[in-house]
Amino acid sequence: xxxxxxxxxxxxxxxxxxxxxxxxxxxxxxxxxxxxxxxxxxxxxxxxxxxxxxxxxxxxxxxxxxxxxxxxxxxxxxxxxxxxxxxxxxxxxxxxxxxxxxxxxxxxxxxxxxxxxxxxxxxxxxxxxxxxxxxxxxxxxxxxxxxxxxxxxxxxxxxxxxxxxxxxxxxxxxxxxxxxxxxxxxxxxxxxxxxxxxxxxxxxxxxxxxxxxxxxxxxxxxxxxxxxxxxxxxxxxxxxxxxxxxxxxxxxxxxxxxxxxxxxxxxxxxxxxxxxxxxxxxxxxxxxxxxxxxxxxxxxxxxxxxxxxxxxxxxxx
Amino acid sequence: xxxxxxxxxxxxxxxxxxxxxxxxxxxxxxxxxxxxxxxxxxxxxxxxxxxxxxxxxxxxxxxxxxxxxxxxxxxxxxxxxxxxxxxxxxxxxxxxxxxxxxxxxxxxxxxxxxxxxxxxxxxxxxxxxxxxxxxxxxxxxxxxxxxxxxxxxxxxxxxxxxxxxxxx
Numbered sequence: 228x229x230x231x232x233x234x235x236x237x238x239x240x241x242x243x244x245x246x247x248x249x250x251x252x253x254x255x256x257x258x259x260x261x262x263x264x265x266x267x268x269x270x271x272x273x274x275x276x277x278x279x280x281x282x283x284x285x286x287x288x289x290x291x292x293x294x295x296x297x298x299x300x301x302x303x304x305x306x307x308x309x310x311x312x313x314x315x316x317x318x319x320x321x322x323x324x325x326x327x328x329x330x331x332x333x334x335x336x337x338x339x340x341x342x343x344x345x346x347x348x349x350x351x352x353x354x355x356x357x358x359x360x361x362x363x364x365x366x367x368x369x370x371x372x373x374x375x376x377x378x379x380x381x382x383x384x385x386x387x388x389x390x391x392x393x394x395x396x397x398x399x400x401x402x403x404x405x406x407x408x409x410x411x412x413x414x415x416x417x418x419x420x421x422x423x424x425x426x427x428x429x430x431x432x433x434x435x436x437x438x439x440x441x442x443x444x445x446x447x448x449x450x451x452x453x454x455x456x457x458x459x460x461x462x463x464x465x466x467x468x469x470x471x472x473x474x475x476x477x478x479x480x481x482x483x484x485x486x487x488x489x490x491x492x493x494x495x496x497x498x499x500x501x502x503x504x505x506x507x508x509x510x511x512x513x514x515x516x517x518x519x520x521x522x523x524x525x526x527x528x529x530x531x532x533x534x535x536x537x538x539x540x541x542x543x544x
Numbered sequence: 545x546x547x548x549x550x551x552x553x554x555x556x557x558x559x560x561x562x563x564x565x566x567x568x569x570x571x572x573x574x575x576x577x578x579x580x581x582x583x584x585x586x587x588x589x590x591x592x593x594x595x596x597x598x599x600x601x602x603x604x605x606x607x608x609x610x611x612x613x614x615x616x617x618x619x620x621x622x623x624x625x626x627x628x629x630x631x632x633x634x635x636x637x638x639x640x641x642x643x644x645x646x647x648x649x650x651x652x653x654x655x656x657x658x659x660x661x662x663x664x665x666x667x668x669x670x671x672x673x674x675x676x677x678x679x680x681x682x683x684x685x686x687x688x689x690x691x692x693x694x695x696x697x698x699x700x701x702x703x704x705x706x707x708x709x710x711x712x
Contacts, residue, residue, distance in 0.1 A: 380665045424659045427666040429574065429624050435603045438624040442657045442666060486659030486666070498662060 291321055291402045321402045322359035323514040329354045331469065331506035333368065338505060346372035346490045348387070352506070360401035362410065366392040370418065370492020381427045383489050390418035390493030396455070406461035416475075417450040418492040424485075447481040449491045459508065467508040475502055569664035577651075577670070577692045579700040580617040584683040590706060591616045592635075599623075600630035600648070617698060620651075624668050628652045635681055649677040649685065649702075653692075660694050669693050681705050 272278055289299045300307045331354070336347025350368025372385040394414025400407055424442040431437070457471025475494060480487065488497060495502050583590045591614035598607050608631070609618050623629045634646040652674040659666045670692040675685050686701040
């Protein structure tokens, strides 16, 4: 009896050994579509935090921080977080290298003339916006002065002369709305000009004498450096208005026999260390922002759902 | 937000214009030489009393300085319409004086028109070419700088014999 059982077991084992691999390779399953299989993927991923976060992002506001990272903000809770998965997709600079070219007219001196200033004309300048961040510029302007002090002791005249400025600004809002910019920068300016002082009357009370004389025309060249800060705002369409203040200091100035100038074109009154500008600007946009559209949450979920469907709905061959 | 920026623009412009006003002239409006008195013996600064200074040719022979108290320095305004200016220094002219002794000092110079600044205006600078004086009490006149500007520093040192009763 025991011998029979042993023989049967061996035969059964051999049969299973040779039969099972062949039958497994040929096995095919027909898909069964029921309500349960339709909701199975949803139920299985209901607690998947990745999917939950993706849905939350879809309902959130995002912005780019200074490092080019997308920061999401939950509109309900106010929480903020960084999606590390999309860092590589967003360029560090939201704006292209050659973002725009702007041309401006500085009308600060003409405005100040309305308040009694008796010098200055204005300048035009051009600026290139690199990534909406670095903004080198050049300016060319005209200066003129005819100043009579309240003491009426002399008349200072400086005929129309040119001046140049070259510098660069840094826009602190480089990855934000280009309609606004807050900037700071440095510039070098220079001018070659002439001036004269006429109708001078010099009283000497003790000697009871009054001398009248003119100081002959003198020619001078001056250069200065200025550190400036300002802001710019979009008015309408491509028109902007910008305002800036600067601290400037004369770097070099010609030695003159009969005294230095009172006014330097482009610099202003030499006794003032601060200057200002107010410009009307026309901006020529060149390229639109680099920012790529973030992938839709639905498009993130589709491959996951699709993979599940393919697994589940593999047609039988 | 645009409205807020425009308000900032206007406010800052007004503030800047208000802050750009200039101060007055910190130096003298004209180039007036400042003379300081020294002792010929000790070479130190001294104060003189009972000294009177008049400009030669001044209208009504007016007195520039008449001191009963002590005085250590004096401004000597040059004649801007002339190329020289002379001063008479009279000692012991006070009520307690015993006798009047005087010296005459003459400065010869070249006037140079000069624009100092907006606030200080235009004036002459004086390049002193020669200094002459009598030697009754004054022994020496020293110029630390022959160019007289509107900067308020003493460039003329006048040395007196301090053995004179007028000197203290």
